[in-house]
Amino acid sequence: MSEAYIGIDLGGTNVKTAVVSREGDVMGKDSRPTDAEKGLEAVLAKMAEGVDAALEAANLQRSGVAAMGIGAPGPMNWQTGVVFAPPNLPGWKDVPLAKLMRERLNIPAYVDNDANVACYGEFWLGVGKNVESMVLLTLGTGVGGGIVVLGQLLRGPDGTAAEIGHLCVRRDGRQCNCGAKGCLEQYASVSGMLRTAKKRIQQGGLDTVLTQMCGGDLDKLTGKMISDAVEQGDTFARWVMEETGRWLGIGIGSLINLLNPEMVVLAGGMINAGDVLFAPVRETARAQCFDVPGKRAEIVPAGLGGDAGVIGAAGCALVRAEQANPQ
Amino acid sequence: MSEAYIGIDLGGTNVKTAVVSREGDVMGKDSRPTDAEKGLEAVLAKMAEGVDAALEAANLQRSGVAAMGIGAPGPMNWQTGVVFAPPNLPGWKDVPLAKLMRERLNIPAYVDNDANVACYGEFWLGVGKNVESMVLLTLGTGVGGGIVVLGQLLRGPDGTAAEIGHLCVRRDGRQCNCGAKGCLEQYASVSGMLRTAKKRIQQGGLDTVLTQMCGGDLDKLTGKMISDAVEQGDTFARWVMEETGRWLGIGIGSLINLLNPEMVVLAGGMINAGDVLFAPVRETARAQCFDVPGKRAEIVPAGLGGDAGVIGAAGCALVRAEQANPQ
Numbered sequence: 127m128s129e130a131y132i133g134i135d136l137g138g139t140n141v142k143t144a145v146v147s148r149e150g151d152v153m154g155k156d157s158r159p160t161d162a163e164k165g166l167e168a169v170l171a172k173m174a175e176g177v178d179a180a181l182e183a184a185n186l187q188r189s190g191v192a193a194m195g196i197g198a199p200g201p202m203n204w205q206t207g208v209v210f211a212p213p214n215l216p217g218w219k220d221v222p223l224a225k226l227m228r229e230r231l232n233i234p235a236y237v238d239n240d241a242n243v244a245c246y247g248e249f250w251l252g253v254g255k256n257v258e259s260m261v262l263l264t265l266g267t268g269v270g271g272g273i274v275v276l277g278q279l280l281r282g283p284d285g286t287a288a289e290i291g292h293l294c295v296r297r298d299g300r301q302c303n304c305g306a307k308g309c310l311e312q313y314a315s316v317s318g319m320l321r322t323a324k325k326r327i328q329q330g331g332l333d334t335v336l337t338q339m340c341g342g343d344l345d346k347l348t349g350k351m352i353s354d355a356v357e358q359g360d361t362f363a364r365w366v367m368e369e370t371g372r373w374l375g376i377g378i379g380s381l382i383n384l385l386n387p388e389m390v391v392l393a394g395g396m397i398n399a400g401d402v403l404f405a406p407v408r409e410t411a412r413a414q415c416f417d418v419p420g421k422r423a424e425i426v427p428a429g430l431g432g433d434a435g436v437i438g439a440a441g442c443a444l445v446r447a448e449q450a451n452p453q
Numbered sequence: 454m455s456e457a458y459i460g461i462d463l464g465g466t467n468v469k470t471a472v473v474s475r476e477g478d479v480m481g482k483d484s485r486p487t488d489a490e491k492g493l494e495a496v497l498a499k500m501a502e503g504v505d506a507a508l509e510a511a512n513l514q515r516s517g518v519a520a521m522g523i524g525a526p527g528p529m530n531w532q533t534g535v536v537f538a539p540p541n542l543p544g545w546k547d548v549p550l551a552k553l554m555r556e557r558l559n560i561p562a563y564v565d566n567d568a569n570v571a572c573y574g575e576f577w578l579g580v581g582k583n584v585e586s587m588v589l590l591t592l593g594t595g596v597g598g599g600i601v602v603l604g605q606l607l608r609g610p611d612g613t614a615a616e617i618g619h620l621c622v623r624r625d626g627r628q629c630n631c632g633a634k635g636c637l638e639q640y641a642s643v644s645g646m647l648r649t650a651k652k653r654i655q656q657g658g659l660d661t662v663l664t665q666m667c668g669g670d671l672d673k674l675t676g677k678m679i680s681d682a683v684e685q686g687d688t689f690a691r692w693v694m695e696e697t698g699r700w701l702g703i704g705i706g707s708l709i710n711l712l713n714p715e716m717v718v719l720a721g722g723m724i725n726a727g728d729v730l731f732a733p734v735r736e737t738a739r740a741q742c743f744d745v746p747g748k749r750a751e752i753v754p755a756g757l758g759g760d761a762g763v764i765g766a767a768g769c770a771l772v773r774a775e776q777a778n779p780q
Binding site for chain 1: 528585586600602603605607608609610611612613614615616617619620621622623624631632633635700703704706707708710711712713714715740741742743745746749
């Protein structure tokens with residue numbers, strides 16, 4: 127069997143591709159606009175172009191690739207490789223993505239949830255490369271997640287496991303887009319952080335640069351403004367970031383009690399806040415969980431940055447190709 | 454290798470023993486008082502007597518046993534078989550239980566957490582025998598738990614996984630014995646149910662038979678009284694049971710979002726309340742989680758009753774003996 131694997135990270139804005147060896151060396155990379163607004167066929171063409179460009183950078187042919195993994199936005203059926211209707215890929219409906227890409231490139235193809243794939247990337251070659259179990263939380267508009275236990279990605283029979291953003295941390299709490307109330311992502315994502323900030327500012331009596339930054343329109347507040355205000359020494363912005371960290375710590379403490387993972391990895395732009403975020407996360411998580419697993423679980427920033435997806439997608443393809451064709 | 458396995462369920466009150474075949478047939482059983490107050494040596498002697506009695510019932514000798522599994526109260530190191538200091542086994546401190554029993558009976562011995570063992574029993578031969586993943590919650594003084602994923606018991610590197618009672622369902626909620634606040638067991642265990650009842654009764658203005666049942670002393674309220682009052686048609690007692698079910702549903706909804714299990718099993722005396730408990734549990738859990746995993750996860754009462762522990766302990770011994778001595 128060939129030793130090269132393709133990993134594709136299919137986002138609404140960019141499609142990133144990497145050629146990765148069995149040992150985890152990145153041999154070639156590519157990134158280009160997804161052109162999602164042009165529809166399915168255009169996106170498939172972009173993905174194929176990306177594969178060929180990454181192969182050229184790696185000085186390899188399509189025939190030299192053992193398998194290709196695609197991290198795509200959910201919901202999906204990871205077993206059949208059908209992507210249902212991702213909000214940021216307009217016009218996609220029940221797309222048999224694995225089959226279409228396999229036929230187009232003549233390479234075995236596997237599709238997985240993008241957050242799971244990023245988690246697997248960090249587990250295989252990133253901060254988690256020396257552990258057997260870890261949880262990853264991606265802090266963005268929502269809170270995505272991935273779980274590795276017993277050395278394997280936990281997908282569940284429907285592929286819906288690891289919806290960490292939808293742990294309930296407050297019964298009857300903030301309304302979530304999922305229909306439930308009190309989900310972690312309503313407090314610990316960038317949107318959750320903004321909700322916390324707005325709510326407190328609306329109560330009045332605050333002195334904060336955020337009011338000027340958003341021109342007095344709280345709906346224009348962004349995560350970047352909060353980070354910038356923290357850097358400028360704004361006390362309220364710092365409280366907002368810390369409070370977000372405490373909510374995150376509540377969720378992570380529960381995860382530690384439940385899974386006893388060796389590592390909890392945080393990813394996404396928000397982690398650039400460093401200790402302003404991580405200190406309250408760690409403190410709250412340890413107060414929420416038992417001592418022994420609390421000491422075990424390191425809470426650390428992700429290590430692969432934007433490459434976690436492509437590397438993880440290649441790694442998932444490697445594992446799944448071997449399961450499909452045991453040596 | 455022999456086909457018979459011993460399972461021991463070591464509780465503070467009784468020590469139960471079963472001889473179980475590789476196929477899961479219970480060939481012999483025993484139950485006797487633990488005599489925990491007489492100390493370690495007396496308890497070990499009781500365990501040995503129980504093994505011999507169960508073997509006699511099965512018409513087998515010690516030499517015909519492949520391995521013995523012991524479900525013991527935590528905390529413990531399941532890998533070394535050392536039990537630290539269980540509250541209901543007075544005088545026990547860092548007891549090398551697996552080693553002591555192996556030496557005493559000349560049978561390979563493995564120790565596991567009692568809730569994990571009960572979960573494995575239901576998974577192997579009980580309601581979960583046709584699934585690959587399940588979560589079990591035991592509703593007693595606290596909320597214990599076990600998790601099976603990918604066909605295996607999830608213990609974690611420290612053996613502390615599946616502390617389901619210590620999911621935080623309400624930040625800054627009720628104080629828990631573990632030191633944290635808002636843990637599920639403060640709402641969804643028998644003690645949690647009693648806290649809910651007392652709190653509401655103390656607010657006054659209620660007409661409920663519970664006040665008479667406990668002779669006006671709310672500290673004398675028991676779970677049995679609440680069940681009895683429900684059966685007598687007491688509206689308030691029914692609300693208490695349903696509210697407990699709703700809290701449980703919040704936790705279970707989170708577990709479903711996180712693990713995408715095929716089945717969620719409830720165990721413990723409280724499940725005798727039947728639909729009064731299960732209806733709000735199911736309704737709240739499904740409202741809290743995504744549709745697809747919510748439809749997947751059956752929420753059902755345990756099937757093995759008091760035998761889950763002995764059967765699960767034997768099953769865990771079978772798996773661990775095979776891992777130790779692969780064929």
